[in-house]
Amino acid sequence: SQQGEEDPQALSIQEGENATMNCSYKTSINNLQWYRQNSGRGLVHLILIRSNEREKHSGRLRVTLDTSKKSSSLLITASRAADTASYFCATDPNDYKLSFGAGTTVTVRA
Amino acid sequence: DVKVTQSSRYLVKRTGEKVFLECVQDMDHENMFWYRQDPGLGLRLIYFSYDVKMKEKGDIPEGYSVSREKKERFSLILESASTNQTSMYLCASSFKGGGAGSTDTQYFGPGTRLTVL
Numbered sequence: 001s002q003q004g005e006e007d008p009q010a011l012s013i014q015e016g017e018n019a020t021m022n023c024s025y026k027t028s029i030n031n032l033q034w035y036r037q038n039s040g041r042g043l044v045h046l047i048l049i050r051s052n053e054r055e056k057h058s059g060r061l062r063v064t065l066d067t068s069k070k071s072s073s074l075l076i077t078a079s080r081a082a083d084t085a086s087y088f089c090a091t092d093p094n095d096y097k098l099s100f101g102a103g104t105t106v107t108v109r110a
Numbered sequence: 111d112v113k114v115t116q117s118s119r120y121l122v123k124r125t126g127e128k129v130f131l132e133c134v135q136d137m138d139h140e141n142m143f144w145y146r147q148d149p150g151l152g153l154r155l156i157y158f159s160y161d162v163k164m165k166e167k168g169d170i171p172e173g174y175s176v177s178r179e180k181k182e183r184f185s186l187i188l189e190s191a192s193t194n195q196t197s198m199y200l201c202a203s204s205f206k207g208g209g210a211g212s213t214d215t216q217y218f219g220p221g222t223r224l225t226v227l
Contacts, residue, residue, distance in 0.1 A: 033215065035218075040198075040221070040223070041220055041221060042114070042200055042202075042218035042219050042220045042221050043153075043200070043202075043216075043218040044218070045215045045216070045217070048215060088152065088153070090216075097143075097155060097158060097168070098216060099155075100145075100152045100153040101152055102150055102151060102152035103152055
């Protein structure tokens with residue numbers, strides 16, 4: 001069963017702009033992860049944020065986590081054409097397993 | 111470098127055929143997973159394995175079985191393929207983690223797009 005839900009479903013931005021997407025989940029978590037999927041390919045891990053962390057950075061990525069609201073956001077700054085992909089949040093409601101949302105499709109226009 | 115490989119990128123099978131999807135990882139991971147991905151539904155877990163010869167059902171195991179005879183290999187079997195099993199199938203692996211409540215990063219293969227006619 002899906003625990004995470006991303007919002008918006010789709011996002012179109014100009015190259016150089018920032019892209020923000022959100023994830024909401026239902027039950028308590030140990031950590032939350034974000035993954036990227038390029039068209040027709042497997043998922044690639046981007047960043048993991050633990051439940052006791054509020055913000056984390058990795059290159060042009062910034063992730064926030066608000067456990068009181070059961071939500072997370074992913075910000076991609078200074079977007080590039082190569083950032084065109086689907087982005088998924090994943091939570092861990094059970095040991096070993098992750099629950100993925102349906103994803104946000106991001107299109108970066110040149 | 112971490113690597114998860116899947117036996118085929120594209121596969122076309124006929125209704126009723128027995129289908130084998132193979133996944134191999136070279137990272138000595140304990141956990142392996144099979145997902146299917148359909149538009150608008152995200153990734154849904156079919157089966158996972160946390161050790162050799164061990165398996166657990168995921169959210170949608172009906173119509174599927176799995177085999178894990180060796181640590182590096184996890185096979186998904188469609189006993190009698192049906193058209194509603196047309197989908198993208200993704201294999202993933204991860205370390206067992208730091209104990210209860212610790213879930214590690216999953217590493218994904220490139221996916222197999224299966225079409226059942």
